[in-house]
Amino acid sequence: ERLRAVAAQLGPGDEVALANLASDSARAGTAMAEAVDFAERALTDGMLMREHFDPAFFYAVQALECADQLDAAFRHCSEAMEAARKRGLVTQFCFASCSRSLVAFRRGSLEDAVADAELCLGVIDSHHLEVARPHAIGFLVHALIERGEVARARELLQSLGAPANEQASTTFTLRGARSRMRLAEGDHAGALDDLLALGALAEQL
Numbered sequence: 001e002r003l004r005a006v007a008a009q010l011g012p013g014d015e016v017a018l019a020n021l022a023s024d025s026a027r028a029g030t031a032m033a034e035a036v037d038f039a040e041r042a043l044t045d046g047m048l049m050r051e052h053f054d055p056a057f058f059y060a061v062q063a064l065e066c067a068d069q070l071d072a073a074f075r076h077c078s079e080a081m082e083a084a085r086k087r088g089l090v091t092q093f094c095f096a097s098c099s100r101s102l103v104a105f106r107r108g109s110l111e112d113a114v115a116d117a118e119l120c121l122g123v124i125d126s127h128h129l130e131v132a133r134p135h136a137i138g139f140l141v142h143a144l145i146e147r148g149e150v151a152r153a154r155e156l157l158q159s160l161g162a163p164a165n166e167q168a169s170t171t172f173t174l175r176g177a178r179s180r181m182r183l184a185e186g187d188h189a190g191a192l193d194d195l196l197a198l199g200a201l202a203e204q205l
Contacts, residue, residue: 010041018042019056022063027202032067039063043076049083053092058099065103073103094120094132101139105146113143134160138173145184157181171201 010018022038025031039060042048048057057080064073077100084093101116117140124133137156144153157178179194 012045012047015042015047016056019048019060023059026063026066035063036067036069039067049080053080053084053089058095061099065099065106070103070107074100074107077103090123090127090129091132094123094129094136097123098132098135098139101136101143105139105143110143110147114140114147117143134170135173138177141177142180145180150181150184153181168201172198
């Protein structure tokens with residue numbers, strides 16, 4: 001709250017603080033215009049991508065996505081993928097492509113959503129970057145179900161073991177995907193259980 005009180009004074013050099021404020025506002029769900037303002041200010045000069053690529057950059061992009069600023073979010077993800085490719089930042093490339101997959105899904109571009117998630121999985125397989133796999137599969141599952149490829153989506157979810165020391169973001173991604181899978185298979189009670197568990201987790205954050 002103290003940081004929010006001086007938010008108007010934040011500028012160059014405060015990009016991480018602005019990204020965190022954007023994320024907090026977006027997750028609250030009641031101050032989307034504020035979230036967009038914070039995110040745009042955080043991303044303005046590209047400093048987050050250069051100095052704080054992970055995770056502050058993604059906090060700001062996710063705030064834009066939550067506020068339905070999908071074209072802006074897609075553009076920033078695309079720029080991040082290109083910057084990561086040029087700099088050889090494999091982890092950041094994976095998370096940027098995952099993020100763009102989710103944004104593409106939200107835009108209704110299922111082919112792009114699948115392509116970006118599969119691109120991420122290809123990089124994961126070649127570099128053994130398992131930390132990003134649950135996110136790539138989770139986002140891919142949503143797009144595949146929407147395309148009617150339920151069997152493949154089920155196989156992908158089943159291919160994941162229980163991650164050790166699972167982070168909250170991983171839980172959200174996989175529980176959300178599993179809920180959608182259960183709904184597609186007619187298991188309405190199971191889907192509801194997953195959604196209620198996600199709601200309880202969100203209340204703790």
